[in-house]
Amino acid sequence: MIQVFNLIKTYGGGAPALADISFSVKDGEFVFLTGPSGAGKTTLFKILFGGEKYDRGQVLVNGVNVGKLSEENLFFLRRDIGVVFQDYKLLPKKTVFENISFAQEVIGVPSKTIRTRTWEVLKSVGLTPKKDAYPLQLSGGEQQRVAIARALVNNPKIILADEPTGNLDPEISLKILNLFEKINQEGKTVIFATHSLEMLRAQNHRLLTLNRGKII
């Protein structure tokens, strides 16, 4: 359950990136988040996983007041949230397989589980042939799929996908969308940010539209 009340976020002195927005997403919901570039989608995601402070408002994720969490306790929230970062954040010195394993290692998943889970998610995004490649040896779309695999690997309750198909051709994009829908059907909450009209039209999900920091 994600609840946002009157959230205001301003970077430096400029116009607010998020100007008093309120919404909620129920457990197990699938929501599209859309809006033009600079509308505040990434900013909203960052605030949801505690990666960015905000000026005013209330943000509750699974009942936890994100703004009140100390740095030390953020890990607790983050283990429940899988994020597909818009800029992927893959580690260039680790292979695809290692990148995905790493996300499990650092939260203490036993090594046996790590191997099997890594295989599973790599298969689901269709990247097993590239498991030993380094991120910079992959195409943009392949890197994106590694980022998706990593977000899914720890079975988070909530998935925040920031333009997860921005670099993929329509056919793979739809496959990836279907993957997220499948995960959603397993009970996970998914917020899927995208500009793509094709995506938005492909499936009938609730739509949250941001424009200049406001929900319209």
Place this chain on the structure above:
Amino acid sequence: MVSFLANTLRTTGLNIKANRQVFMLSVATVAVAFSILGLFFLVHANLNALLSTWSKQVQLVIYLDDGISNTRLKALKKLFDDNEHIDSVHFISRDSAWKNFKSTFAEKSGFVAGLDLNPLPASYSLRFKEGLDRLKHIRQLVDELREGEGIESMEYGEKWISKFENFMIFLRFFILAVGGILGVGLVLIISNTIKLSIFSRREEIELMLLVGATHRSIKVPLILEGVVQGIGGVGIALGLIKLVHLYIKLQFQGSLESIFRGADLQFITQSFLWPMLLAGVIIGWVGSLISINQFLHSEDRR
């Protein structure tokens, strides 16, 4: 738990390997600083040993007037016996003093043997119990007896002992001050090394935080990295000091023995050894913690 430990050790090892040049430089700096400090300790330990060997031999000799009365003699003896700080009281009569003197110098000088008159006074020779306050007790007794009836003079090498003691006090303060300054410098150096280490893995650490790693799991390997630098430096320094110690011992053994009157040349004593290692640990710990906390709580990350 076991896997946390193994992971921590592996991470620390990888970090060190990835930054080995900076790491080595840091260890070397710690080693140099602690070698300097250790040499001071070495000097201190040896002078201390010297002082205690010497002051063990310090006796208070009280020379008596030739015309001292028997009652006064007994009163003095009782005073000494009752003094709980005195270990042994030894009376040397005029005759035995003269006999000792003659037997020591007889061969060397026929002149002495031929002397009829005994110029030597009788004396009490007092050995005080060992302890930090020994000199204080000697001084107390000397003050008490000064100008006393039947006492000609007293002797215990007061001047050089207090000079030596004052020097040792100065040396201790000096070591403390130098140690403090070096300590602060080393903390900054290690903190800087760890900062570089964090910086070189910044992306990785940030990702770790994003996917839900605890602060502890990030801190522990970095603290370990700092502590290894501290202990490693101290270890190397101890090795170097040991070499210096052996060298001096081999080179100057004979002449030193005469100075030290049988006291062996000291290596750094246990009472310095453990604090030095502990200092290495603390310096590494504090140094790395400074940089880790700076990074984990830096505003621009959130």
